[in-house]
Amino acid sequence: MESLKAEGVEDIFGIPGGANLPTYDALVDAGIRHIQVRHEQGGGHAAEGYAKASGRVGVAFATSGPGATNLVTAIADAMMDSVPTIFVTGQVRTELIGTDGFQEADILGATLPFVKHSFQVTDPRQIPEYVHEAFHVASTGRPGPVLLDIPQDLSRADIDYEPRTAPVDLAGYKPSTDGNIKQIRIAAKAIANARRPILYTGGGVINGNASEELRELAASDRFPVTSTLMGLGGFPASDENFLGMLGMHGTVAANLAMDNADLIVAIGARFDDRITGKLDEFAPNAKFIHIDIDPAEISKNIGAHIPIVGDVKQVLPKLTREYRALQTDSSRLDAWWKQLRAWQDEHPLFYERGVDGEIKPQFMVEALHRATGGDAIITSDVGQHQMWAAQYYGFDKPRRWINSGGLGTMGFGLPAAVGAKVACPEEQVVCLAGDGSLIMNCQELATCVSEEIPVKVFLMNNGYMGMVRQWQELFWDRRYSSVEMGASPDWVKLAEAFGATGMRCESSDDLEETMVAALETDGPVLLDVRVAQEENCYPMIPPGQAARDMVEAPRRVS
Amino acid sequence: MEAGTPQLVKLEDLHVPGQLSGRKHILSIQVENKPGVLARIAGLFSRRGFNIDTLAVGPTDDPSISRITLTLDGAVHPIDQVTKQLHKLVNVLKIRDMEPEETVAREMAMFKVSAAVENRAEIIQFAEIFRAKIVDVARRTITIEVTGSADKIEAFERMVRPHGLVEMVRTGEIAIARGSD
Numbered sequence: 001m002e003s004l005k006a007e008g009v010e011d012i013f014g015i016p017g018g019a020n021l022p023t024y025d026a027l028v029d030a031g032i033r034h035i036q037v038r039h040e041q042g043g044g045h046a047a048e049g050y051a052k053a054s055g056r057v058g059v060a061f062a063t064s065g066p067g068a069t070n071l072v073t074a075i076a077d078a079m080m081d082s083v084p085t086i087f088v089t090g091q092v093r094t095e096l097i098g099t100d101g102f103q104e105a106d107i108l109g110a111t112l113p114f115v116k117h118s119f120q121v122t123d124p125r126q127i128p129e130y131v132h133e134a135f136h137v138a139s140t141g142r143p144g145p146v147l148l149d150i151p152q153d154l155s156r157a158d159i160d161y162e163p164r165t166a167p168v169d170l171a172g173y174k175p176s177t178d179g180n181i182k183q184i185r186i187a188a189k190a191i192a193n194a195r196r197p198i199l200y201t202g203g204g205v206i207n208g209n210a211s212e213e214l215r216e217l218a219a220s221d222r223f224p225v226t227s228t229l230m231g232l233g234g235f236p237a238s239d240e241n242f243l244g245m246l247g248m249h250g251t252v253a254a255n256l257a258m259d260n261a262d263l264i265v266a267i268g269a270r271f272d273d274r275i276t277g278k279l280d281e282f283a284p285n286a287k288f289i290h291i292d293i294d295p296a297e298i299s300k301n302i303g304a305h306i307p308i309v310g311d312v313k314q315v316l317p318k319l320t321r322e323y324r325a326l327q328t329d330s331s332r333l334d335a336w337w338k339q340l341r342a343w344q345d346e347h348p349l350f351y352e353r354g355v356d357g358e359i360k361p362q363f364m365v366e367a368l369h370r371a372t373g374g375d376a377i378i379t380s381d382v383g384q385h386q387m388w389a390a391q392y393y394g395f396d397k398p399r400r401w402i403n404s405g406g407l408g409t410m411g412f413g414l415p416a417a418v419g420a421k422v423a424c425p426e427e428q429v430v431c432l433a434g435d436g437s438l439i440m441n442c443q444e445l446a447t448c449v450s451e452e453i454p455v456k457v458f459l460m461n462n463g464y465m466g467m468v469r470q471w472q473e474l475f476w477d478r479r480y481s482s483v484e485m486g487a488s489p490d491w492v493k494l495a496e497a498f499g500a501t502g503m504r505c506e507s508s509d510d511l512e513e514t515m516v517a518a519l520e521t522d523g524p525v526l527l528d529v530r531v532a533q534e535e536n537c538y539p540m541i542p543p544g545q546a547a548r549d550m551v552e553a554p555r556r557v558s
Numbered sequence: 559m560e561a562g563t564p565q566l567v568k569l570e571d572l573h574v575p576g577q578l579s580g581r582k583h584i585l586s587i588q589v590e591n592k593p594g595v596l597a598r599i600a601g602l603f604s605r606r607g608f609n610i611d612t613l614a615v616g617p618t619d620d621p622s623i624s625r626i627t628l629t630l631d632g633a634v635h636p637i638d639q640v641t642k643q644l645h646k647l648v649n650v651l652k653i654r655d656m657e658p659e660e661t662v663a664r665e666m667a668m669f670k671v672s673a674a675v676e677n678r679a680e681i682i683q684f685a686e687i688f689r690a691k692i693v694d695v696a697r698r699t700i701t702i703e704v705t706g707s708a709d710k711i712e713a714f715e716r717m718v719r720p721h722g723l724v725e726m727v728r729t730g731e732i733a734i735a736r737g738s739d
Contacts, residue, residue: 108594112601117648120593137648172590173648189567262569287572296642303574326566 001030002161003131009059011035011422013043017063018103019090022156035422035451038443040067042415044074048083049419052402053377055209057139058419063090065103073409075145076114080406081230082207084143086134091151108149116144124157136168141175142294143207175293179310179318187289187306188322194263196336199223203230204268204292204312211398213316220320221330224340226254228269230405233395247275248541249387252347255547257340258283266290268312271301281546291315349391350553354532357507361385361460361531365392368458371515376428377402377420381413381437384466384537389432411440417455418447428519431457435485436465445498448524456518457526459491462533470536495526504528579632584663584733587626588652595649599626602643608635612730627732656733663733667711672722673700684717699724
């Protein structure tokens with residue numbers, strides 16, 4: 001406990017059980033807020049939401065066996081999205097390890113592929129050291145989850161805590177952050193020679209707190225900027241240089257820009273398959289500058305012509321300085337911008353407006369933007385609503401958009417909102433949920449009520465697991481298989497049963513005012529919004545195809 | 559470009575170095591001697607689809623450090639990517655991709671060969687040619703220890719196999735850099 005406090009931990013999410021009783025006993029008078037979640041997966045995602053909203057390390061506790069295995073999805077999620085998190089699991093007593101004891105699970109072994117690092121305590125005196133090492137590993141370099149597994153008898157031992165004075169030094173862990181200045185100079189000179197450059201930015205900009213530095217680079221010339229799902233908010237969506245999100249559900253302009261660029265500057269992004277589509281046909285005319293703190297990301301999927309290993313916050317200002325020093329004539333970008341603007345004009349984001357009060361899901365996101373002034377922390381689940389939020393909300397600031405990108409975990413949104421609200425109590429926190437997803441972790445409504453965490457859940461209810469339905473419609477001949485939500489709960493009553501406020505909206509005419517009313521209601525609120533059921537999310541690059549095979553929303557012939 | 563402006567980098571001059579070397583690589587990896595380290599490395603290889611040809615683990619002159627020597631095929635795997643992934647493991651201290659010309663690599667193998675009275679002499683002769691040692695003799699078998707490069711061991715295997723190879727055990731290669739002078 002003392003070690004956790006020394007690391008500045010103020011909040012922990014978790015559930016007690018037999019194997020972590022000693023730890024929970026210590027929590028009683030530790031002066032740390034413990035949020036008692038209703039399922040360990042919820043606790044894990046809450047820790048992620050906490051970390052993503054604040055940049056601080058999120059901490060979740062669980063007991064041994066099923067408590068620990070329930071955390072696995074959250075741990076894998078934190079690994080994929082590089083979320084600085086620490087998971088502390090109880091373990092059976094030392095003498096029971098390996099005997100299939102009651103509530104024993106080899107959580108260390110189970111999570112090996114999903115952790116940045118993990119420790120199992122074998123001597124109580126290791127605990128402070130491991131806690132500090134865990135924070136160091138989780139929060140530096142490319143952030144990620146660290147697991148600390150503590151057998152019950154060892155967490156029980158009384159040890160003296162001596163405050164740590166020396167910084168953590170691990171022989172096998174030395175992230176390089178500066179960026180090689182020679183490489184940065186070469187990169188600046190290549191950018192200066194590019195006619196069709198684009199900045200392709202990812203979650204690394206958010207994790208690296210480098211939004212300001214990115215803006216400076218983009219402003220050093222008229223560089224167009226596109227962002228991955230995880231990078232949204234790292235560059236203001238309202239900036240005229242911003243082309244929108246790229247990838248499978250990205251804008252036509254962003255994807256065609258990548259397809260036609262002669263130089264792509266990847267900044268804290270990892271060329272995921274949802275970005276590249278068919279790898280052989282990705283950005284066929286481009287050379288690549290790849291800036292990333294994780295050397296293993298460079299040339300993993302796409303060979304980098306100019307690799308730069310470093311922290312974007314340190315590298316970008318150097319790159320901007322080197323580039324400015326070249327005093328390049330920016331008129332070389334005129335033709336490129338003419339082309340980009342033409343694509344933007346010809347292929348804006350588009351959906352057919354709803355008629356007779358029908359709420360189109362895209363309209364719901366636009367209404368959410370207006371109701372929140374575009375300034376809320378939005379968490380989401382996974383699916384169509386997530387993509388529409390990414391397309392239509394227009395995030396202008398970092399750490400406002402919290403979702404599960406890499407792992408794509410349905411049920412992420414509500415517990416992540418719990419974590420975000422605990423981290424940022426002054427901010428408006430809205431979980432934009434899907435009905436397929438919300439039910440997977442809806443038990444956390446009880447956490448919201450009993451812990452007085454006033455998150456607002458705006459449910460985009462279309463009665464389907466919409467993205468799966470869309471794929472079955474488009475790629476499986478509309479043979480719908482287990483995608484209808486069928487007997488969904490009455491969400492208003494469900495909210496009320498939990499002691500939250502339930503509201504419903506079925507018409508676009510009063511959607512925005514209902515949202516405002518929900519936001520102004522004290523305590524947690526669940527607003528069930530009935531949207532058009534079989535709306536598809538466009539544009540879309542069909543899986544395994546190239547950017548130029550993108551499909552746009554069909555237009556009604558009038 | 560105006561006179562006096564710095565030389566810019568022409569995009570057409572930029573190239574990505576080839577990822578596949580096309581040859582066998584020996585990686586000599588120093589790891590912390592802690593529980594679970596081998597599981598982390600083995601797990602990493604299986605998860606990323608890297609195929610280990612041989613693997614040898616042993617202590618070093620420092621009891622807190624173990625050495626893992628593994629060989630893998632650089633025609634199939636981008637070695638650079640393999641080493642970068644390995645470096646992400648916190649318990650991995652140092653990785654050396656051994657240069658073939660500057661490396662002495664050895665492997666040991668033991669062959670249990672069926673040896674009836676009539677071919678016993680011939681097998682013993684093979685062993686002498688390969689500078690191998692006979693470590694066990696029984697009524698129907700001879701067991702021979704061979705040390706050398708992987709090629710030598712494979713050559714010996716081809717010689718004795720026709721006589722009836724009962725069992726073969728190999729250690730996997732270990733390697734050390736040649737002295738520099």
